[in-house]
Amino acid sequence: MKIMEVNVRKLKMVLKQPFTTSFGTFQEKEFLVVEVKDEKGNSGWGESVAFHSPWYSEETVETNLHIIRDFLVPIVLENDIGHPEEVNGLFAHLRKNNMAKSAVEGAVWDLYAKREQVTLARALGGQLEKIEVGISIGINENMQELIETVRGFVEEGYKRIKVKIKPGFDVDVMRELRKQFPDVPMMADANSAYRLDDTELLKELDEFGLTMIEQPLASDDIIDHAKLQSQLKTPICLDESIHSLEDTRKAIELGSTKIINIKIGRVGGLTEAKKIHDYCLEKNIPVWCGGMLESGIGRAHNVALTTLPNFVLPGDTAGSSRYWEQDIILPEVTVEDGYITVPEGNGIGYEVDRQALERYTVDKWHFSNQEAPVQ
Numbered sequence: 001m002k003i004m005e006v007n008v009r010k011l012k013m014v015l016k017q018p019f020t021t022s023f024g025t026f027q028e029k030e031f032l033v034v035e036v037k038d039e040k041g042n043s044g045w046g047e048s049v050a051f052h053s054p055w056y057s058e059e060t061v062e063t064n065l066h067i068i069r070d071f072l073v074p075i076v077l078e079n080d081i082g083h084p085e086e087v088n089g090l091f092a093h094l095r096k097n098n099m100a101k102s103a104v105e106g107a108v109w110d111l112y113a114k115r116e117q118v119t120l121a122r123a124l125g126g127q128l129e130k131i132e133v134g135i136s137i138g139i140n141e142n143m144q145e146l147i148e149t150v151r152g153f154v155e156e157g158y159k160r161i162k163v164k165i166k167p168g169f170d171v172d173v174m175r176e177l178r179k180q181f182p183d184v185p186m187m188a189d190a191n192s193a194y195r196l197d198d199t200e201l202l203k204e205l206d207e208f209g210l211t212m213i214e215q216p217l218a219s220d221d222i223i224d225h226a227k228l229q230s231q232l233k234t235p236i237c238l239d240e241s242i243h244s245l246e247d248t249r250k251a252i253e254l255g256s257t258k259i260i261n262i263k264i265g266r267v268g269g270l271t272e273a274k275k276i277h278d279y280c281l282e283k284n285i286p287v288w289c290g291g292m293l294e295s296g297i298g299r300a301h302n303v304a305l306t307t308l309p310n311f312v313l314p315g316d317t318a319g320s321s322r323y324w325e326q327d328i329i330l331p332e333v334t335v336e337d338g339y340i341t342v343p344e345g346n347g348i349g350y351e352v353d354r355q356a357l358e359r360y361t362v363d364k365w366h367f368s369n370q371e372a373p374v375q
């Protein structure tokens with residue numbers, strides 16, 4: 001597969017409602033979209049999940065732009081790629097920068113699937129024709145509003161409710177939610193807001209039968225998570241601590257986690273995500289697909305990955321309308337009674353709405369074989 005062109009676009013899309021985590025509140029999302037084109041004019045699409053600021057990880061839109069433009073684009077333009085699984089190896093000498101790598105590698109996977117005339121799901125080895133999904137709700141300190149928000153999503157059929165917690169907004173909130181919704185599968189995402197000293201407090205969450213507590217401790221830790229897990233009945237799920245198959249192996253061996261939230265961008269792309277999935281299947285560790293407030297392109301990649309057999313827990317891939325007045329794909333991702341039907345079209349299976357794409361584009365860069373910057 002010879003990639004003839006790479007187009008990188010910076011988009012800005014306003015979120016339908018602000019998204020609050022223990023780090024802060026977002027009203028709009030700035031992110032990069034990568035398009036790779038072959039000699040036949042096929043386009044493969046990828047999306048970077050890096051945010052404008054380094055609050056989730058050290059990567060940002062601007063660091064991604066630098067790495068993609070100055071390192072990754074020349075590599076994909078200069079190499080004849082037989083299979084997208086080779087891209088990881090081509091990028092291996094470049095340290096970290098997983099979200100930048102994932103945006104380009106994902107576009108190559110989409111292009112490959114289109115050339116092979118298969119869905120991205122099939123190209124990854126997925127079998128499911130529809131996937132179960134949950135919903136992630138940002139922090140809302142108004143308890144009545146939070147209850148109504150949860151009720152709305154439960155009535156829409158979402159298969160699991162994820163609530164964000166932080167010190168001072170945890171046990172009482174989960175007690176009230178469990179009282180209101182005694183049978184709904186529910187989990188708490190702490191985004192590293194706690195310390196090992198909070199063990200006794202976190203043990204109080206055990207009474208609520210949560211499916212998991214996500215990333216309670218430091219974003220680069222697996223040692224203290226192992227100590228905490230030995231004290232908790234509720235399974236710990238790691239998100240920010242896991243960047244690779246190696247991190248996964250070590251965390252499982254240490255007993256730091258019983259569930260893994262796989263985010264394609266965080267682990268460097270679909271190939272590594274698949275390796276983590278396969279390893280967790282072998283070790284009986286269930287996985288689910290996390291979200292990063294993606295547009296429809298990133299959402300489509302999440303849907304395809306979630307068709308793999310060990311994605312046995314509902315992920316955070318909600319419908320487009322949860323986030324966007326108008327998404328950049330046609331049709332938009334929709335959720336019916338907690339399920340997303342896997343698209344049957346080749347590659348990501350959704351068309352990119354080029355008018356909407358251009359409307360949200362605030363900057364763009366074009367690269368082709370003739371113009372690839374010389375290293």
Ligand SMILES: O=C(O)CCC(=O)C1=CC=C[C@@H](O)[C@@H]1C(=O)O
Nearest residue numbers: 021136239290291292293294316
């Ligand atoms: O995309 C979604 O709907 C889920 C987003 C979400 O829950 C998160 C995105 C990024 C960081 C966190 O706030 C949280 C997570 O950790 O999964």
Ligand SMILES: [Mg+2]
Nearest residue numbers: 189214215239
């Ligand atoms: Mg998380």
